[in-house]
Amino acid sequence: MSLRKKYIVGNWKMNLTMQAANQYMLGLCQFMQTQRELSVVVAPTTVMVQSLHSHFGGRGVQFAAQNLHWAESGAYTGEVSARQLSGLVEYALVGHSERRQLFYETDDDVARKVAAALHHQITPIVCVGETAAQHSQAQAGVVLSAQVAAAFARVPQGSASRVILAYEPVWAIGTGKPAATDLVAERVAAIRRWLSTRYGQSAAAEQTVLYGGSVTACTCEAYMATPGVDGLLIGGASVQLSDFTEIITKAIKLRQS
Ligand code: PGA
Numbered sequence: 300m301s302l303r304k305k306y307i308v309g310n311w312k313m314n315l316t317m318q319a320a321n322q323y324m325l326g327l328c329q330f331m332q333t334q335r336e337l338s339v340v341v342a343p344t345t346v347m348v349q350s351l352h353s354h355f356g357g358r359g360v361q362f363a364a365q366n367l368h369w370a371e372s373g374a375y376t377g378e379v380s381a382r383q384l385s386g387l388v389e390y391a392l393v394g395h396s397e398r399r400q401l402f403y404e405t406d407d408d409v410a411r412k413v414a415a416a417l418h419h420q421i422t423p424i425v426c427v428g429e430t431a432a433q434h435s436q437a438q439a440g441v442v443l444s445a446q447v448a449a450a451f452a453r454v455p456q457g458s459a460s461r462v463i464l465a466y467e468p469v470w471a472i473g474t475g476k477p478a479a480t481d482l483v484a485e486r487v488a489a490i491r492r493w494l495s496t497r498y499g500q501s502a503a504a505e506q507t508v509l510y511g512g513s514v515t516a517c518t519c520e521a522y523m524a525t526p527g528v529d530g531l532l533i534g535g536a537s538v539q540l541s542d543f544t545e546i547i548t549k550a551i552k553l554r555q556s
Contacts, residue, residue: 425446
């Protein structure tokens with residue numbers, strides 16, 4: 300079994316009110332009292348981060364920002380910088396496909412955001428994945444290499460393992476149609492081959508790679524058991540606490556078996 304740490308990351312997206320988030324976190328921290336096998340991370344909307352961090356920080360659940368801006372400060376209305384998030388979150392999602400598609404985030408933005416996150420001791424969780432059209436035109440390999448290259452464009456040798464990658468095929472996100480596990484294994488292996496060429500074999504072997512896209516409590520075990528996959532990035536099934544804790548429970552059981 301790989302020695303890489305295992306992760307369950309919940310991306311709440313633009314869901315839950317502050318009150319609902321507090322209830323959720325109360326329950327999740329209680330549940331986590333007896334679990335320490337996996338790193339459990341939730342990504343609340345930015346407005347909730349500070350309050351959740353002060354009430355629930357250090358109680359077995361870590362926090363991620365859903366996005367950040369690469370500049371230190373300045374005239375960027377509506378944005379939040381890595382510097383401002385520093386100390387409140389341990390992780391930040393970067394380049395989620397919804398950011399790329401709906402908010403026109405580019406590979407260059409992703410590269411800058413990764414650098415800014417690392418500079419402020421925030422671990423970037425960089426999402427990469429092909430669209431349905433790219434998938435059907437057999438372009439996934441090219442797209443993934445370009446996205447992974449961008450993710451690491453500003454990451455110096457020796458710091459690669461400070462970045463987490465999440466393979467999230469766009470066509471699998473929020474569609475109820477997750478990618479087949481053998482396809483996921485193949486794509487994750489291709490990502491590691493790219494890393495091996497750039498940073499060497501041992502860096503590639505140390506790299507944490509998650510899978511995301513329509514994972515539910517029913518399918519989570521299959522993805523956790525997929526070769527090369529170190530954890531899950533979960534959207535829809537993380538919004539209800541009971542679904543999320545069921546996924547964590549199953550992932551832990553699998554690890555112990
Ligand atoms: P999903 O979202 O689990 O709802 O498909 C995953 C994600 O957006 O990271």
